[in-house]
Amino acid sequence: MKFLGHVTVTLKRGVFDPQGVTVKNALHNLSFSETEAVRTGKYFEVVMESANPAEAEKRLNEMCDRLLVNPVIECYRCHVEPAEEMESAT
Amino acid sequence: MKFLGHVTVTLKRGVFDPQGVTVKNALHNLSFSETEAVRTGKYFEVVMESANPAEAEKRLNEMCDRLLVNPVIECYRCHVEPAEEMESAT
Amino acid sequence: MEISRNEKAAKELGLSDEEYRKILKIMGREPTLTEIAMFSVEWSEHCGYPHSRTWFELFPREGKLSALVGEDAGGIIHDGVAVVFKMESHNHPSQVEPLQGAATGIGGIIRDIFGAGARPIALLDSLRFGPLDDVHSRHVFEGVVDGIAFYGNCVGVPTVGGELYFHPSFRGNCLVNVMCVGIAPRDRLARAWAKGRGNLIIYAGNRTGRDGIGGCSILASQEFGEGDEKRPSVQVGDPFTEKCLIEATLEALDSGKVVGIKDMGAAGLTCSSSEMAAEGKSGMLLDLDRIPLRESGMEPWESMMSESQERMLLCVENGTEAEVMAIFHKWGLEAVVVGEVEDGDTLTVSYRGDIVAQIPARELTSPPVYTPPRRKPAFLEEKNNGSWRDLPGSFDWNEVILRLTGSSNLSSRRPVYRQYDHMVGINTKILPGRGTPVLRVKGKEWGIALTTDCNPVYCSLDPRLGAAHAVAEAARNLASSGARPAGVTDCLNFGNPRKDDRYWYFVEAVHGLSDACRALELPVVSGNVSFYNENPGGSVHPTPTVGMVGIIDRVENAVAAGFMQEDCKVIIAGDTREELGGSEYLCLVHDMEVGPPPSLDLQREKDLQEFLLEVTGRGLVVSASDLAEGGLVMGVVEACLCPEFPLGAELSLEVLGSLREDALLFGESAGRALLSVEPSYVQEVEETAQRHEIPLYMVGVTGGDRLIAKRNSMTLFDLSIKELRIIWEEGLFQSSGIPGGERL
Amino acid sequence: MKFAVVVFPGSNCDHDCYHVLSEVLGVDTVYLWHKEQDVGEIDCIILPGGFSYGDYLRAGAIARFSPVMQAVRDFACKGGLVVGICNGFQILTESGLLPGVLLPNRGGRFICQDVYLRVENTDTPFTSLFSPGEVVKIPIAHQQGNYYASSGAMEKINNENRVLFRYCGPEGETGVRTNPNGSMDDVAGIISEKRNVLGLMPHPERASEGMLGSVDGKRVFQSVAKWLEEQKHGNK
Numbered sequence A, B: 001m002k003f004l005g006h007v008t009v010t011l012k013r014g015v016f017d018p019q020g021v022t023v024k025n026a027l028h029n030l031s032f033s034e035t036e037a038v039r040t041g042k043y044f045e046v047v048m049e050s051a052n053p054a055e056a057e058k059r060l061n062e063m064c065d066r067l068l069v070n071p072v073i074e075c076y077r078c079h080v081e082p083a084e085e086m087e088s089a090t
Numbered sequence C: 001m002e003i004s005r006n007e008k009a010a011k012e013l014g015l016s017d018e019e020y021r022k023i024l025k026i027m028g029r030e031p032t033l034t035e036i037a038m039f040s041v042e043w044s045e046h047c048g049y050p051h052s053r054t055w056f057e058l059f060p061r062e063g064k065l066s067a068l069v070g071e072d073a074g075g076i077i078h079d080g081v082a083v084v085f086k087m088e089s090h091n092h093p094s095q096v097e098p099l100q101g102a103a104t105g106i107g108g109i110i111r112d113i114f115g116a117g118a119r120p121i122a123l124l125d126s127l128r129f130g131p132l133d134d135v136h137s138r139h140v141f142e143g144v145v146d147g148i149a150f151y152g153n154c155v156g157v158p159t160v161g162g163e164l165y166f167h168p169s170f171r172g173n174c175l176v177n178v179m180c181v182g183i184a185p186r187d188r189l190a191r192a193w194a195k196g197r198g199n200l201i202i203y204a205g206n207r208t209g210r211d212g213i214g215g216c217s218i219l220a221s222q223e224f225g226e227g228d229e230k231r232p233s234v235q236v237g238d239p240f241t242e243k244c245l246i247e248a249t250l251e252a253l254d255s256g257k258v259v260g261i262k263d264m265g266a267a268g269l270t271c272s273s274s275e276m277a278a279e280g281k282s283g284m285l286l287d288l289d290r291i292p293l294r295e296s297g298m299e300p301w302e303s304m305m306s307e308s309q310e311r312m313l314l315c316v317e318n319g320t321e322a323e324v325m326a327i328f329h330k331w332g333l334e335a336v337v338v339g340e341v342e343d344g345d346t347l348t349v350s351y352r353g354d355i356v357a358q359i360p361a362r363e364l365t366s367p368p369v370y371t372p373p374r375r376k377p378a379f380l381e382e383k384n385n386g387s388w389r390d391l392p393g394s395f396d397w398n399e400v401i402l403r404l405t406g407s408s409n410l411s412s413r414r415p416v417y418r419q420y421d422h423m424v425g426i427n428t429k430i431l432p433g434r435g436t437p438v439l440r441v442k443g444k445e446w447g448i449a450l451t452t453d454c455n456p457v458y459c460s461l462d463p464r465l466g467a468a469h470a471v472a473e474a475a476r477n478l479a480s481s482g483a484r485p486a487g488v489t490d491c492l493n494f495g496n497p498r499k500d501d502r503y504w505y506f507v508e509a510v511h512g513l514s515d516a517c518r519a520l521e522l523p524v525v526s527g528n529v530s531f532y533n534e535n536p537g538g539s540v541h542p543t544p545t546v547g548m549v550g551i552i553d554r555v556e557n558a559v560a561a562g563f564m565q566e567d568c569k570v571i572i573a574g575d576t577r578e579e580l581g582g583s584e585y586l587c588l589v590h591d592m593e594v595g596p597p598p599s600l601d602l603q604r605e606k607d608l609q610e611f612l613l614e615v616t617g618r619g620l621v622v623s624a625s626d627l628a629e630g631g632l633v634m635g636v637v638e639a640c641l642c643p644e645f646p647l648g649a650e651l652s653l654e655v656l657g658s659l660r661e662d663a664l665l666f667g668e669s670a671g672r673a674l675l676s677v678e679p680s681y682v683q684e685v686e687e688t689a690q691r692h693e694i695p696l697y698m699v700g701v702t703g704g705d706r707l708i709a710k711r712n713s714m715t716l717f718d719l720s721i722k723e724l725r726i727i728w729e730e731g732l733f734q735s736s737g738i739p740g741g742e743r744l
Numbered sequence D: 001m002k003f004a005v006v007v008f009p010g011s012n013c014d015h016d017c018y019h020v021l022s023e024v025l026g027v028d029t030v031y032l033w034h035k036e037q038d039v040g041e042i043d044c045i046i047l048p049g050g051f052s053y054g055d056y057l058r059a060g061a062i063a064r065f066s067p068v069m070q071a072v073r074d075f076a077c078k079g080g081l082v083v084g085i086c087n088g089f090q091i092l093t094e095s096g097l098l099p100g101v102l103l104p105n106r107g108g109r110f111i112c113q114d115v116y117l118r119v120e121n122t123d124t125p126f127t128s129l130f131s132p133g134e135v136v137k138i139p140i141a142h143q144q145g146n147y148y149a150s151s152g153a154m155e156k157i158n159n160e161n162r163v164l165f166r167y168c169g170p171e172g173e174t175g176v177r178t179n180p181n182g183s184m185d186d187v188a189g190i191i192s193e194k195r196n197v198l199g200l201m202p203h204p205e206r207a208s209e210g211m212l213g214s215v216d217g218k219r220v221f222q223s224v225a226k227w228l229e230e231q232k233h234g235n236k
């Protein structure tokens, strides 16, 4: 079965996020003065073949732990859903 | 009221995503051979002050259109939620 | 029905009725959609240069050193080494998507260089944008710089120089011209041809997607009716793959098994296959089913038109394909056999067992030539009548100088060049911001100096003279560093050639370039044309950017621009005339863009160059630089503000003659250089100048922490170096909004 | 004595390091392809700068899985000398051979320029030819050089005197104004607990020839060569 995994990676609280500061300042310059803070992160979509949702989820977590996320500074959340019509865009 | 906006930015379909290809290849090398495709994107959390959820959502969309998202190659989805205990991180 | 649809497709792809009839005649039948697509890209301005090609015959192709005028990139030969260089524009893509547009521009020009078999060793970027107070222009500027940094830094080719200029005519249509320089043993250069029946065609690098397929909505919608989203035609750069492609390509060429090679740039597969076949006087069979595709369901015309980046096409000896492909595989790149060389001269394209295109390669690569009518704009006479002479000639110069020093066009470019890795490769001897960039060549005593130049205001006032100035200034830049100018590449940025005034500008500029190059004995070895640079307010200022390469015999003698040493004599070589037309001073302080631009005497330029080469070569000067935008004052200010050792100077300017004060200080007379010389060498410098018939003017002494100028003991200006420095360094930061905090 | 310069896809200072080692120092140097599983008879391994795998995921994140990195790890475990420069430093932190991580620069942009460094500890194989507290000039060129470690880890590094180079001003003064990238405690280079693995963001190979402005960086390589020489004689 084909699954689509979604991974959102964010910086751990307390880790300085220069890009977030830059974006916040840029928003202020564009008069979005209501912005109090911006934190940036990464997002991945993974199309994968798996026997079942539980297996897919397990593997996706492994991918995060081994490669996609640096645990020194980052944390993540992820989930999978069945992917019927995803075209394999390599 | 304080709100937390979440923005997920992805590349439009058909736009080449070299990072995604490289990450997919790396996953294969780590024997995640079930991976068929990886697409990379960006993620933002925006802490903002707004009168009400509808207003917050409207402003967040404006931020996306004006700064966070490059409409030539990217698309996005976003939503807001009340943010009680977010500490202003920056 | 079929017929009209093809004609309609041809039209939408930019082919005129006349061109379509010509295609019918060549083919002797109705062309297929794929063939139409192929003609449209190959005959486009981009690839086929229909409006400009004929004028290139004016360019001198020979110089003092032996010149290589090759297929994609030309060069010069010195001491058994080929120095290959070329400049190219990526204006429109950068305007639409600044970061990726500029990034892919860098990728494209680098491929031209290593495709010729040379290892890329330097990049220069010549950039022009609308004024920074315009939010969108600023966005484009920042995105372009980001894109160049993103791509150039990652591929590991240092960006060692360039230009940056803001002017309202580039609002809505920026210019991004990038130059790449590479070196190779002269016998290692590659040819862009396919030859030898039975030899194989290999495709290497990134997969083919629908990138850059613009303007073919009729094909897309009628074939598929996919409807939903308009297909993005933006190309995305992949510098990591490019870096691997550089290494793999050079390794493949070293194997000796490669017959010919060409990159797939504009017009992609169509251009590389047809031009390799035509150049090798061969036929070629391409099997589209074997092309590595990024997306499913790509039609043949899409594969043939795609501008996906980081791809190369090779012709290799039959039987060696496995060995060559293994090199690419080793570098993690795809490489597959996609075709073979045939007798004859036909390019045949097959797809799913059918032949979808069959075109005589020579015809495809010989687009029609157009020389539409041209007309000199009537307003030019009036603009050049010297009306600046009515202005008062004297002001509070302290204030004016601070304004110029902090202006977006004259302030320090450090906020830009420090975002570029300008040292990787460990060859950069003179770094950006210190003078003309100079590179050593490892294992040799000699080195290479590089520059790009063009003043679009001069060119808009007098394109012939302006273009000649670009050549002269570039040559002067090189000679000031101690390098003998050796070869020229150009990038000709103009408006719509079908408008008679734009075309007049273009033709005049080409004449100016050719005349100047001929007078200075410089070959034009490569170049590029970008037309249709128009914005709603009209054409951009005509901008024939000149890229120039010089050879410095002993690279350790390379001279930088900064004074660096106290108690040296400050000398101006060459005459200062009462010329203020077209100057940065008039534009900025008086908001006046009027001429005439400074006069230019090319024989004098040559004499000055010889003089500069001799004094730098003999180690007689501490610093040397040419005087250009901002005139004498900005030349001196820059010399004072060398990043390593800011230093003041005291000048007495009466020796320069009794000109108007404004012209004296800010006039941009050509043929001048600013030198600083240790007192004990002054006499030798003077003797040398006499021999070359160059007038010298002793205008002052270096030292102290102020820049002071007097004339007949009256103080013209008196400024603290510290204040100048802050204003100069902050100028671009302030006007560009580049975040501070990292200023140092 | 033999040096190896590792080549990852996307390394772009590999040739520069090779040039300095073999041409300027005149020591025996080889390239080590990232697929190698065995480093062979080598005395010092250099992980050069560049953009391994484009730095596409995070700087150094993919390179650390290259086969050669297992060999580098074994080599380091046995006490072999490893120098990671710029991207090499990033790879070392990603692989856990050095603590911490290199975040994007404070200003968010790539910075290429000369910086001053204060040499903090000369009692190491990499710095013996410097004098303590000496200020040297070596260029940086990176987008992610902002060193970060948890406060516990940073404290340990400081206590163990493992910061070899700190960003500073021409007189050795430190602070926000002389720190180009926001690096914690002005860290420009650190060594491992066992003192045989060095990671540094500045590029010593770019400051190894007088013709290019500074020879301060050369002393890093010379220190290594000297140390290796002494080891050899010591073992005799």
Ligand SMILES: Nc1ncnc2c1ncn2[C@@H]1O[C@H](COP(=O)(O)OP(=O)(O)O)[C@@H](O)[C@H]1O
Binding pocket: C124, C125, C126, C127, C159, C160, C161, C162, C163, C164, C413, C414, C416, C417, C420, C431, C432, C433, C434, C435, C436, C437, C451, C477, C628
């Ligand atoms: N776009 C750019 N990219 C890189 N370097 C640049 C750029 N623009 C200017 N520079 C560098 O900044 C310095 C000053 O530029 P400029 O005054 O235009 O040079 P020149 O006096 O040689 O005409 C030079 O070293 C130049 O190469």
Ligand SMILES: [Mg+2]
Binding pocket: C163, C452, C453, C454, C628
């Ligand atoms: Mg100039």
